[in-house]
Amino acid sequence: MRKLLVLLAGVAFALSSLPAHAKSSSPDLANFTFVINPPNAVVFTNTSTIGSEPGDRWYHWSFGDGSQQVITNLDPVTHQYPGPGNYTACLYIYRIRPTIHDTVITAQICKTVIIETVCQANFETVASTSTALGKYFVAQPSHSQNKKPVQVCWNFGDNSDTCIQYSTSYTGTYNVYHLYTQAGAYNVCVRIVYDGGCEAQRCRPITAGENDSCRADFERIAPTATNNPLQVSLKALPWHNHDKKPVQVCWTFGDNRDTCIQYSNTYPGPYTVNHTYANAGNYQVCVKIIYQGGCESTKCKLVEVHLPDSCRANFERVPIVSVNNPLLVGFHAIPWHNNGKKPSRICWTFGDNKDTCINYGQDYNGNYSVAHLYPHAGQYQVCVKITYYGGCEAHFCKPVGIGENSGCSANIFEITQSNNSLERNFYAAVTSVPPHPVESICWRFGDGTDSCVGATASTPPILTMHHVYPGPGVYHVCIRVVFQGGCVAENCKDIIINSPNDLCGGYMTDSLIAPRTFKFKGFAIHRPNDPVISFHWTFGDGTAGNGPEVTHTYANGGEYRVCLTIVTQSGCETKICNTIRATGGNQTGLVITPNPVQNILHALFYSTQNELVTIKIVNATGVVVRTYTRNVTIGANNWDFDVSSLAPGPYLFSVQSPNQLASALFLKQ
Known part of the structure; x- marks a missing residue:
């Protein structure tokens, strides 16, 4: 990539040396503005002026922290910096010259982005159980670099105050008790001084002399005017024994984002909020309601965020041991749904012009199995279609050999010393009639990892497998065995790993x-x-x-x-x-030629590891159009890729592993 930029810079210099009368077109002018959203997010707005020179433009953002982004439009981009500091952000404009199919830098600009340290102060009150005039105050510090308070000062609103010093190794709560002499409303302030010098102060009124009682809760409500499954609408449910209204409702959404909303004492409600998550999952959501007079209450519970339904279908052949008839075969459906929804209907076609459909209730917890009697031995195309609650459907077919003279099977046996152990050993029991050697055995362990082993005439198959799971849970383990001659046997079972203390x-x-x-x-x-x-x-x-x-x-x-x-x-x-x-460097060396390319793209990758890498080609809209895996060795690695079927335009070529990352741009003609 560096050689390409040097070449482009040389072209740009050559163009700049042309006589003045040959430049009749207006130039590109690079510019941008930015807005900092504390603590560390920055929104960059491209305000560049594009000149009249022909050709499409690429906009290359370099954010000054080792990361960069290339887009083909003037849309704003948002970048999350790793922490406070001074960063040099740059915008480079590339023009694609249509006549000779190369790129040239036409304009660039750099600006300094300063991310400052942010600290905040807040507090909550807890009523004393011994007297209505007593109050416990608990400081709530917040620092963007997680630095601790070294001093907390209180002003209780009755002409009395105190300051408390803390060491940076202190891990307790920052609380204080104060006894008021008479009932009334008081303006209480807390000032927190952090290690490093950042200071923050918060003041708000509290009421002493009456024992307020309050609660907080929330419910999930249907979102309005959106079809985004990652958007959640929540409604706070306040309660106060003296019917005092909320003055502030604070939400933490469980994804490192939160918000606080202020309300007037005349606001009638409802107290709602909308939040859009980046990913599906289970999130610990909390609401804290602060009422008039200072009473506070917090409630937390899990909120499940679903992606749009996605489902798969599969099946395995299972033996029927009670009947000695090779034409009577059992099939077991293997459903999968990303949101855990159950099958409502499973339809089978057995390949002999017979089929059947079975309906299941949502409370059904058994196996999805069926038996079928074939008229004679042979090869049959068996299909299963699974319809899930919610409407998602999936379909799967594969050939099955029927009869006493053909067939194969695979079973999984689990070997473990304890149901709490994360280490599990598995044994594959494989058979085929007539006997055929095993070509390969592939394992899926249910935790996102898999393993395949091959076999040859001189190398017998490895039937045992050892695996270490990341933590307690239920894992769906599957095996797929391919025999010489084409017979394929599959089987799955659930592995349960309990927590050692059941807590x-x-x-x-x-x-x-x-x-x-x-x-x-x-x-x-x-x-x-x-x-x-x-x-x-x-x-x-x-x-x-x-x-x-x-x-x-x-x-x-x-x-x-x-x-x-x-x-x-x-x-x-x-x-x-x-x-x-x-890794020590920002990017491993990667050179791709020719650039622009028409048919065969050559990649030279300098690796720092002996490992497996993933190669992706991404188009200008961010869609991955090619994916490859390659084993690399330390040093130079050379590959050729056929890109003749790609549409013309710019592409990003990336090589990535857990230890390395390299990328380069190329133009497909």
Whole structure:
């Protein structure tokens, strides 16, 4: 990519040396504005002026933190910076010259983006049980770099105040008790000074002298005027024993985003909010309602966010041991639905001009099996169609050999010392009639990983498999065995791994999304009546984060010990740690030629690892149009790709693994 940019720069210099009378067209002028959304999000607006030179334009954004983005329009882009600091953001405009099919930089501009440290202060009140004039005040600090308070000062509104010093190693609550001399309304202020000097203050009225009681709750309501399944509408349900109204309702949505809404004391309701999630999943949503007079209450519960329904269908052949008739065959449907919906109807076609459909209720928990008697031995095309509650349908067909002289089967046997153990051993019991050697055995472990092993005449098949699961849960393990001659046997079973203490547990996953930038996800196992109240991450470089899903960028390459601590409402704590490796450079070397290309694209990739990489070609609209996998070795790796069927236009070519990332642009003619 660097060679291409140098070539383009040379072309740009050559064009700039043309005589003045040869330049009659107006030039491109690069410019942009930006708005910072605390703490670290920045929205960039492209305000460039495009000149009259012919050809399409590419807009290359470089954000100054090692990440970049290329688009083909003037739309705004949003970038999430890793933390406070000064960043140089640049916009480069490329023009595609239609006559010679290459690109040239026509304009560029750079600006400094300053992300400042943000700190806040707040507090909540707790009434004393011994006297109505006593109040407990609990400070609620918030710092964008997770720095701790070193001083908390209180002004109680009755001409009395106090300041309390704290060490940076203090882990308790920042609370204080104050006894008022008479009932009334008081304006209470808290000022928090953080390690590093950032200060914040919050004041609000409280009432002393009467024992207010309040509660908070919320419900999910139907969203209005949207068909986005990731948008959720929530309605707060306030209650106060003296019918005082909410003055503030704060929401935390469980995805590291939150909002607070102020209300006047004449507002009649309802207290609703809309939120759009980035991904489907289960989120711990909390509402905190602050009432007139200072009474506060919080309620948290899980909210499930679904993607649009997606489903699959499959089936396996199962033996009927009670009847010794090779023409009587059992089939077991294998449903799958991304939102966990059950089959409402399963239809079978057996390949002998006979079929059947079976309806199932939503409370059905048995097997989806059927038996069929064939008229004679032979090969039959068997199909299953599964219709799920909600309307999603899926269809699957495969050939099945019937008769005493043909057929194959595979069964899974699980070997484990404890139902709490994350380590499981599996044995594949395979048979075929007549006997045929095994060509391959593929395992799917139900946790997103799989493994395939082959066999030859000199290498017998490996029938055992060892696997370590990430955490407690239920996993759907499947095996697929291919025999010489074409017979295919499949089977599945559920593996249950219990939590060691039957109280709580969890696991974590990580994925590389940019150079030295990782997305971490935490998953919790807990009792239904003991929700998770905290996901706390330490990234091994002295920084930390909170939430079930976080993104972190390392400043330098190396190995880091990442730890996740999950805490439930009852205090049950789980700690999981993994070691990850961040590469030292921003990008591994990648050269693609020719560029522009018509038929065969050659890629030269310099690898720092011996591993498997994923190669993707992405078009200008962000759609992945080609995906490949290749084994790479340390040093130079050369590949050729046939791109003749791609439509003309710009494409991004990327090579990625858990340890490496490289990308380059090319133009398809």
